[in-house]
Amino acid sequence: MRLLHTSDWHLGRSFHRVGLLDAQAAYLDHLVATVRAHEVDAVLVAGDVYDRAVPPLAAVELFDAALHSLAAENVPTVMISGNHDSARRLGVGAGLIERAGIHLRTDPAGCATPVVLSDAHGDVAFYGLPYLEPALARDELGAAKARHEDVLAAAMDRVRADLAARPAGTRSVVLAHAFVAGGEPSDSERDITVGGVAAVPAGVFAGVDYVALGHLHGAQTVNERVRYSGSPLAYSFSEVDHRKTMWLIDLGPGGEIAAAERLDCPVPRPLARLRGHLEDLLDDPRLARHEDSWVEATLTDPVRPEDPMARLCVRFPHTVSLVFDPERGPESEHVSYAQRLKGRDDQQIAEDFVAHVRGGSGPDGSERAVLRGAFDDVRVDETVREVAR
Ligand SMILES: [Mn+2]
Numbered sequence: 001m002r003l004l005h006t007s008d009w010h011l012g013r014s015f016h017r018v019g020l021l022d023a024q025a026a027y028l029d030h031l032v033a034t035v036r037a038h039e040v041d042a043v044l045v046a047g048d049v050y051d052r053a054v055p056p057l058a059a060v061e062l063f064d065a066a067l068h069s070l071a072a073e074n075v076p077t078v079m080i081s082g083n084h085d086s087a088r089r090l091g092v093g094a095g096l097i098e099r100a101g102i103h104l105r106t107d108p109a110g111c112a113t114p115v116v117l118s119d120a121h122g123d124v125a126f127y128g129l130p131y132l133e134p135a136l137a138r139d140e141l142g143a144a145k146a147r148h149e150d151v152l153a154a155a156m157d158r159v160r161a162d163l164a165a166r167p168a169g170t171r172s173v174v175l176a177h178a179f180v181a182g183g184e185p186s187d188s189e190r191d192i193t194v195g196g197v198a199a200v201p202a203g204v205f206a207g208v209d210y211v212a213l214g215h216l217h218g219a220q221t222v223n224e225r226v227r228y229s230g231s232p233l234a235y236s237f238s239e240v241d242h243r244k245t246m247w248l249i250d251l252g253p254g255g256e257i258a259a260a261e262r263l264d265c266p267v268p269r270p271l272a273r274l275r276g277h278l279e280d281l282l283d284d285p286r287l288a289r290h291e292d293s294w295v296e297a298t299l300t301d302p303v304r305p306e307d308p309m310a311r312l313c314v315r316f317p318h319t320v321s322l323v324f325d326p327e328r329g330p331e332s333e334h335v336s337y338a339q340r341l342k343g344r345d346d347q348q349i350a351e352d353f354v355a356h357v358r359g360g361s362g363p364d365g366s367e368r369a370v371l372r373g374a375f376d377d378v379r380v381d382e383t384v385r386e387v388a389r
Contacts, residue, residue, distance in 0.1 A: 227260070272294070
């Protein structure tokens with residue numbers, strides 16, 4: 001049986017205030033085209049359909065269009081809610097779309113009631129475990145503690161019990177939304193750790209043939225049978241090196257992973273993280289390939305340049321993030337105050353101070369004259385007092 005595993009669509013999310021709805025629509029078109037091109041038997045969506053509990057209308061309409069397209073393809077689809085979704089809201093209408101072959105699981109109580117699909121080699125039971133909020137799922141599942149590990153373990157006990165009662169040779173797939181130990185996070189998942197220990201050991205999923213995970217936004221293989229598809233689009237600059245893909249999994253007649261292929265998702269615009277002095281970023285010919293990218297520029301100029309965003313946008317019109325990380329002179333670090341003052345007169349110390357508080361820009365001629373005048377006055381004053389004594 002051929003499975004297409006994806007997750008973390010985050011419909012409605014934007015990227016540094018740039019709307020991604022068009023890119024998300026293009027991805028969903030690509031998903032449907034992939035189903036057709038690769039003759040996929042089932043689509044798995046492992047949570048975070050939406051970016052937030054109450055998504056914008058345009059995101060809801062996009063999801064609705066995707067459901068229509070999948071139903072029109074006649075491809076069975078199993079979906080779960082993630083930590084970004086409101087399980088209750090997303091689940092409205094789940095009973096009705098079930099009739100169209102879209103199996104949306106948002107209620108922990110149903111985690112051991114699989115969707116059963118068949119091929120020439122027999123049944124495959126698909127168990128959709130929605131994101132289990134420990135405090136909420138604990139009682140429902142009779143977990144020992146309100147921790148991610150305990151509620152998932154309790155849910156998996158139910159899955160294994162159901163599976164054991166099915167005909168011998170029934171193959172099994174679990175969908176889950178969790179932070180599994182060994183996974184590599186990025187900046188765009190948003191916390192799943194609140195209220196408990198974050199990482200769940202992969203061993204909790206023992207006894208099933210394939211585990212389609214969501215939550216982490218980088219595609220990864222925890223082990224041969226436990227994988228993250230990652231998000232179809234980059235949602236933070238920390239994902240600059242990610243290759244955004246879906247897993248195409250061939251589940252063999254005996255439940256073995258006969259093939260696992262990464263299929264690329266369309267890239268709306270590449271990401272680039274640039275670092276250096278503003279003038280260098282504007283001049284360096286090697287950066288020409290990033291001129292059409294979404295750019296995050298970290299400026300290291302000791303003095304903050306004037307109007308940096310406008311100047312960057314002349315060369316990199318899709319600059320969406322600007323960070324300042326000024327270089328400091330080597331003498332300013334790891335040197336004691338006394339050492340820095342050694343051999344300097346009052347005038348030099350004062351000029352250094354002005355340069356320090358202005359990010360490296362020392363006093364100009366007239367400012368130097370003011371400082372000199374002040375020191376002269378103080379000295380004159382001292383002398384007068386000495387004489388008077
Ligand atoms: Mn997510």
